[in-house]
Amino acid sequence: MSLRITEECTFCAACEAECPVNAISAGTDIYVIDESVCTECEGYADSPACVAVCPAECIVKA
Numbered sequence: 001m002s003l004r005i006t007e008e009c010t011f012c013a014a015c016e017a018e019c020p021v022n023a024i025s026a027g028t029d030i031y032v033i034d035e036s037v038c039t040e041c042e043g044y045a046d047s048p049a050c051v052a053v054c055p056a057e058c059i060v061k062a
């Protein structure tokens with residue numbers, strides 16, 4: 001149960017601070033989600049917080 005960030009990521013960093021479990025970090029060219037940490041915001045929000053703020057709409061189901 002995790003999301004992942006696609007190559008469309010513009011490296012804007014908007015999603016990083018929104019993650020309640022700190023699953024998002026800067027990779028080399030794109031931001032990345034640690035799939036062993038992401039809970040899809042279960043227990044924190046009704047929908048994934050990172051998806052809500054991503055201007056590139058590049059966060060998808062893993």
Ligand code: SF4
Pocket residue numbers: 002003018019020021022023024033037038039040041042048049050051
């Ligand atoms: S879905 Fe929620 S827990 Fe998973 S990476 Fe996005 S903000 Fe973090």
Ligand code: SF4
Pocket residue numbers: 005008009010011012013014015016031053054055056057058059
């Ligand atoms: S909000 Fe979207 S475009 Fe911005 S760093 Fe996160 S995944 Fe990449």
